[in-house]
Amino acid sequence: MLYVIHAYDFTDAEALNRRMAVRPDHLEGVKKLKAGNNYVLGGALLNPEGQMFGSMMVVDFDTEEAMQQWLQNDPYVTGQVWEKIDVKPFRQAVV
Structure with missing residues (x-):
């Protein structure tokens, strides 16, 4: 089953510092997801x-x-980077 995740960072003054501090661990986890065929695509949401x-x-x-087990152990969750997480089942269009 595919899931699309939109996760929004905390907005306090230290939010970006927390993100950058755990980003290497988050990306390492994404590499493991990819190796296990659990990662489809992803990236950072950017403001203007x-x-x-x-x-x-x-x-x-x-x-x-x-x-959910993977998500709750992601460094962006445990490191208090993501404040709001929206997860929805996703069906990829085949065209």
Whole structure:
């Protein structure tokens, strides 16, 4: 099952510093997702000034429980980078 995740960062003065501090660990985790065929695509959401304020990912997991287990252990969650996370099932259009 595919899931699209929109995650929005905290907006306090230290939010970007927390993001940058755990970003290497987050990206390392994404590499592991990719190796396990769970990563489809993703990246940073940018404001008009080009600054990161959140993330978007499409992931593929057998169950919602497996996806939630991964998500709750992602460094952007445990490191208090993402404040609001919206997860929806996703069906990719085949054209």
